[in-house]
Amino acid sequence: MIIGARDCGKTSLANHLNEYEGRLRKVQDTIYSKYTIDVPGSYIENSWMYMHTIALSQDASCILLMVDQSRPEAVYSPGFARVFKCPVIGIISKSDINPENAKACEDQMAQIGVNPPYFYISNETGEGINELKKYILESGWIEYE
Ligand SMILES: Nc1nc2c(ncn2[C@@H]2O[C@H](COP(=O)(O)OP(=O)(O)O)[C@@H](O)[C@H]2O)c(=O)[nH]1
Numbered sequence: 001m002i003i004g005a006r007d008c009g010k011t012s013l014a015n016h017l018n019e020y021e022g023r024l025r026k027v028q029d030t031i032y033s034k035y036t037i038d039v040p041g042s043y044i045e046n047s048w049m050y051m052h053t054i055a056l057s058q059d060a061s062c063i064l065l066m067v068d069q070s071r072p073e074a075v076y077s078p079g080f081a082r083v084f085k086c087p088v089i090g091i092i093s094k095s096d097i098n099p100e101n102a103k104a105c106e107d108q109m110a111q112i113g114v115n116p117p118y119f120y121i122s123n124e125t126g127e128g129i130n131e132l133k134k135y136i137l138e139s140g141w142i143e144y145e
């Protein structure tokens with residue numbers, strides 16, 4: 001399950017993980033695909049909607065929690081990551097831009113309660129995507145054909 005603010009790159013990452021090469025769809029709904037649940041950014045940006053994210057996480061084997069390197073303002077409540085029963089992986093997205101924000105993103109991950117290692121990924125250059133896939137596969141949390 002992929003969570004993060006609007007435009008942080010959730011759907012682009014889901015497309016990479018599902019090996020989908022079609023057009024990038026912008027929708028407000030939860031998108032269930034072969035390997036991913038793509039959660040609307042509004043569920044994260046409005047803390048009163050956290051219950052929806054928590055409910056959806058019942059179907060997830062792990063959470064990919066994204067922080068956007070190009071917009072490092074805090075979007076999650078402190079400690080939010082600790083509500084999930086499944087493992088939470090910290091993803092710092094858009095690693096191709098604003099590298100000066102990397103430290104702020106890692107500080108934010110720690111605030112949210114996500115433990116390292118954090119994965120820097122770029123949907124544009126492909127940086128970090130294979131490493132992330134390998135990490136998830138080797139974890140044994142999901143079956144990936
Ligand atoms: N530079 C850069 N842009 C990205 C990256 N990932 C997504 N984008 C762009 O950011 C915008 C939002 O991406 P999208 O995947 O729809 O984000 P979502 O709203 O979280 O699902 C789109 O214009 C993407 O092309 C990335 O890794 N680097």
Ligand SMILES: [Mg+2]
Pocket residue numbers: 010011012025026027038
């Ligand atoms: Mg999206």
